[in-house]
Amino acid sequence: MDVSKLLAGRTAYMRSSEIRELLKWVTADVISFGGGMPDPSTFPTEDIAKITAYVLETYGGKALQYGPTDGVPELKEELAKFAESNGIKASSDNIIVTVGSQEALELLGRLFLDESSVVITENPTYIAALQSWRVYRPRLVGIPMDDHGMRTDVLEEQVKRLRAEGAKIKFIYTVPTAQNPTGVTLPDERRRHLLEVAERYDLLVVEDDPYGYFIFDNTVVTRLKAMDKSGRVIYLSTASKIFSPGLRLGWVIAEPEIIRWFALGKQALNLNTPTLNQYMLAEGLRRGVIQRNIPNIVSLYKRKRDAMLAALETYMPKGVAWTRPSGGMFIWVRVPEKIDTKEMLQDAVTKYKVAYVPGHGFFVDENPPRNTMRLNFTYSSFEQIDEGIRRLANAIKERI
Amino acid sequence: MDVSKLLAGRTAYMRSSEIRELLKWVTADVISFGGGMPDPSTFPTEDIAKITAYVLETYGGKALQYGPTDGVPELKEELAKFAESNGIKASSDNIIVTVGSQEALELLGRLFLDESSVVITENPTYIAALQSWRVYRPRLVGIPMDDHGMRTDVLEEQVKRLRAEGAKIKFIYTVPTAQNPTGVTLPDERRRHLLEVAERYDLLVVEDDPYGYFIFDNTVVTRLKAMDKSGRVIYLSTASKIFSPGLRLGWVIAEPEIIRWFALGKQALNLNTPTLNQYMLAEGLRRGVIQRNIPNIVSLYKRKRDAMLAALETYMPKGVAWTRPSGGMFIWVRVPEKIDTKEMLQDAVTKYKVAYVPGHGFFVDENPPRNTMRLNFTYSSFEQIDEGIRRLANAIKERI
Numbered sequence: 005m006d007v008s009k010l011l012a013g014r015t016a017y018m019r020s021s022e023i024r025e026l027l028k029w030v031t032a033d034v035i036s037f038g039g040g041m042p043d044p045s046t047f048p049t050e051d052i053a054k055i056t057a058y059v060l061e062t063y064g065g066k067a068l069q070y071g072p073t074d075g076v077p078e079l080k081e082e083l084a085k086f087a088e089s090n091g092i093k094a095s096s097d098n099i100i101v102t103v104g105s106q107e108a109l110e111l112l113g114r115l116f117l118d119e120s121s122v123v124i125t126e127n128p129t130y131i132a133a134l135q136s137w138r139v140y141r142p143r144l145v146g147i148p149m150d151d152h153g154m155r156t157d158v159l160e161e162q163v164k165r166l167r168a169e170g171a172k173i174k175f176i177y178t179v180p181t182a183q184n185p186t187g188v189t190l191p192d193e194r195r196r197h198l199l200e201v202a203e204r205y206d207l208l209v210v211e212d213d214p215y216g217y218f219i220f221d222n223t224v225v226t227r228l229k230a231m232d233k234s235g236r237v238i239y240l241s242t243a244s245k246i247f248s249p250g251l252r253l254g255w256v257i258a259e260p261e262i263i264r265w266f267a268l269g270k271q272a273l274n275l276n277t278p279t280l281n282q283y284m285l286a287e288g289l290r291r292g293v294i295q296r297n298i299p300n301i302v303s304l305y306k307r308k309r310d311a312m313l314a315a316l317e318t319y320m321p322k323g324v325a326w327t328r329p330s331g332g333m334f335i336w337v338r339v340p341e342k343i344d345t346k347e348m349l350q351d352a353v354t355k356y357k358v359a360y361v362p363g364h365g366f367f368v369d370e371n372p373p374r375n376t377m378r379l380n381f382t383y384s385s386f387e388q389i390d391e392g393i394r395r396l397a398n399a400i401k402e403r404i
Numbered sequence: 405m406d407v408s409k410l411l412a413g414r415t416a417y418m419r420s421s422e423i424r425e426l427l428k429w430v431t432a433d434v435i436s437f438g439g440g441m442p443d444p445s446t447f448p449t450e451d452i453a454k455i456t457a458y459v460l461e462t463y464g465g466k467a468l469q470y471g472p473t474d475g476v477p478e479l480k481e482e483l484a485k486f487a488e489s490n491g492i493k494a495s496s497d498n499i500i501v502t503v504g505s506q507e508a509l510e511l512l513g514r515l516f517l518d519e520s521s522v523v524i525t526e527n528p529t530y531i532a533a534l535q536s537w538r539v540y541r542p543r544l545v546g547i548p549m550d551d552h553g554m555r556t557d558v559l560e561e562q563v564k565r566l567r568a569e570g571a572k573i574k575f576i577y578t579v580p581t582a583q584n585p586t587g588v589t590l591p592d593e594r595r596r597h598l599l600e601v602a603e604r605y606d607l608l609v610v611e612d613d614p615y616g617y618f619i620f621d622n623t624v625v626t627r628l629k630a631m632d633k634s635g636r637v638i639y640l641s642t643a644s645k646i647f648s649p650g651l652r653l654g655w656v657i658a659e660p661e662i663i664r665w666f667a668l669g670k671q672a673l674n675l676n677t678p679t680l681n682q683y684m685l686a687e688g689l690r691r692g693v694i695q696r697n698i699p700n701i702v703s704l705y706k707r708k709r710d711a712m713l714a715a716l717e718t719y720m721p722k723g724v725a726w727t728r729p730s731g732g733m734f735i736w737v738r739v740p741e742k743i744d745t746k747e748m749l750q751d752a753v754t755k756y757k758v759a760y761v762p763g764h765g766f767f768v769d770e771n772p773p774r775n776t777m778r779l780n781f782t783y784s785s786f787e788q789i790d791e792g793i794r795r796l797a798n799a800i801k802e803r804i
Binding site: 018070106 | 452515
């Protein structure tokens, strides 16, 4: 039967993630800098095995049963303590556990976005946030960035202009630390400025913080949520990069009223985040497995970043530029304007055996720059990083 | 800050599950027939512990890493075999793994429902399906039931009438076996009739099958998906009742084109179903843990159903009627019309220390019957079943 005639109108706005599509092409002989996968050697597999055995022994039926929509109390308590260690004051009432922070992004759209609602983001910004929200048809307003992240002076002008137009601004979305895709970090001064703007215009701020645990150099920053005096920051984080992405565990920290809305929205999605997985994360935090793991991950990823920066320096032709990320998992590359990285991708994968994510989809613009790409430096081995960048440089050279 | 002014219009259609709300009230001294929780003694906890250790040892980094949106290949293969053992022919291309079947219900709404789209359901029907879909503002058309499930003669008339009106019918939703909330089962003859109607009017059919594994008496029925010749049945099932609900694992079997749409919709929700949990289910099926567990669950639940039927017989006053479910987890009770079960609930819980789900929310009607309730017989112990029904009878007697 012909299903297409039965589809809802919103399906026209569903776009497949280019990253996910890419993963399908990538065969064993391709070195992939696509995706945003952690190095599997950072998963504390043995600890997880011990923890799971303990959780099943100790909580048994409870860990295998349905649980509360907002999360199991034991985990929420541990997350509150963990937040405190990151400068954020929170109690269980401020927390909901989600199926990865992707679910929190979806819930933001579901709870706040009507057609033509305005969302302000860094430009470029996290591609999967845009994909989540597009079905709700918001107007996306991008703020340009420099080496210190979002230009908060431009933010202020834009908010003023949007307000004068009568636009309904729903929230400012930011990945302030080691941003995805650029890797840049917003300094505290700009963070204070961002919050001042939010305060003056009474706006919500969404702080997406998967990478705040991974700062490589001597940068010290304060989480926006830690500076939030009026409950206007909705903070998202995830266990995907510090414990395991396969457990699909994220969490939101916000005012209790906002948490109740998230829980109401989440009921329809999946009733509750897998209970066993929640107990595993609670125990991982309680035992300090995660806290002890973070410095090791930082040390490994710093070396991998340095290896990729060195390889870029060695192999890339003139006219190619890149960011020097202070943390996180990605380097953002700009190639000469005559190259369209989306067009180059198939050749890169099939002929040169190297993959990356074309930058187009990270921009909110209808006609985004076509000469950017995001490179992940955490998943590949050191050898692959060197060889992969060499291959990528060759693919680029062919087109200059 | 005042968040309410920022909420999207659709939040007005989000209703909290009465069942979930109820779970919050229920203190240790209350016997609850609310919820739809399996008896935790049916969870193969020791096997799950062994399986998890094996999966972490064998798949390690893979089980803890991100995975494909449609599900890990090893699980899809096992699910295809399991489907075949239940009469359904399917290959991996026909399957997507979801975060419980709740996620599949949400995706049905997201993919198919525009405002005023028509969904045809049994009346009463599964409350959480209605809750998922309401934000999409469909027109819900309920088909009355008798002791043999949906009245397919009425279905045929209704479809004819709706088509004549020019209504956009998106799908017929049915829980054909041991229906939630009534416990009744649709015989094969009616199943054939339902599919004939779908065929004649070119409609999709959603078969929700969490309870098909739990038929207590000598009823033999064929899954609609097993009778489906033209790929119009979207089949949903779940591991929640045969393995563990805390793992949050469900799956959809449908035509590959439909599966691709489900995967596209699911990307935005959570990228992928927890990878570790998927490997656990794959291994549970491969080892036959689930297949061996089912007969034990059937035997336990049959005895629990019989215990509840006997208690109802013993304690209930005249004027109270109930279904005799051929399987599943629920008995549907009708009390005298002067009693509103929603109004009675607080008294029942706080004074009589017994909980149930008022039937109102299971009906698609704006003004549903007010004198029904759903009782779960799987979670409580035999002692609790007897004592709880005695308490419930007392609460009812006070109001007659």
